[in-house]
Amino acid sequence: MNINGVYYHVEVIGKGTPVLCLHGFTGDGNTWKKVADLLQAQYQVILVDILGHGQSAKPTDPNRYDIEKVAQDLHEIVRNLGVDRVNIIGYSMGGRLAITFAVLYPEKVKSLLLESTSPGLKTEKEREERREKDGQLANMIEEKGIEAFVSYWTNIPLFASQKSLPIQKQEVIRKQRLENDPIGLANSLRGMGTGAQHSWWDHLSRLSMPVLLVTGSLDQKFCKIAEEMKQSLANAEHMTVLNVGHAIHVEVPEKFGTIVKGFLNKRYF
Secondary structure, three states, rough: OOOOOOEOEEEOOOOEEEEEEOOOOOOOHHHHHHHHHHHHHEEEEEEOOOOOOOOOOOOOOOOHOOOOHHHHHHHHHHHOOOOOEEEEEEEEEHHHHHHHHHOOOOHHHHEEEEOOOOOOOOHHHHHHHHHHHHHHHHHHHHHHHHHHHHHHHHHHHHHHHHHHHHHHHHHHHHHHOOOOOHOOOHHHHHOOOOOOOOOOOHHHHHOOEEEEEEEEOOHHHHHHHHHHHHHOOOOOEEEOOOOOOOOHHOOOOOHHHHHHHHHHHHOOO
């Protein structure tokens, strides 16, 4: 789908109330397939490869990856699909994008399910420090290549709990990450990283749609962020899944799918 001068890979599975799924950094729409399988009998699942990832375009200008520009792209994608209002599931980077979309287009959002995410960093000092770190990581991707980066990324503390997954499943995750393009990932960090975006903390109180915040008990940082987000949101719940880390939908997809169905079915069935 050509949107605002760039190509987006979009896949639609099933029929019914629309659910837009937004993956995390290094992921693509395929990372939601097991969740989509559980939802497609009742819902129209929309899988989008976010700019710089999967089969979508990888612009050479980091400014094109600005999270608000990408939210505008999503708005066009949803409109082109003939969808008036959408439920959004967003994981990590995709969760930040989901929040951005909800802030810019609240009338388009029925509900938000945010997995292990944040509204950004509160202070300019924090954002500046994060931009510097993301810039260094982007340089590493370009200089050392995808394989070296994936080996590094696999071993950061955020994904430590994935070491307990079966080796075959770990290999599937690694293979998917290796399919990424260095330009796409590097520019995604520079243009759409946590330090690059505006902070939405002060905007949370304006969001009135139902919100479910889901975190893994082993991911204490994002458990704390979710609790703080809940205090600012008008209509939010926070659910903690025991004995999993950051990527709940990857570690326990069936359980995550059940959580999603429970949240959505409570509103539509």
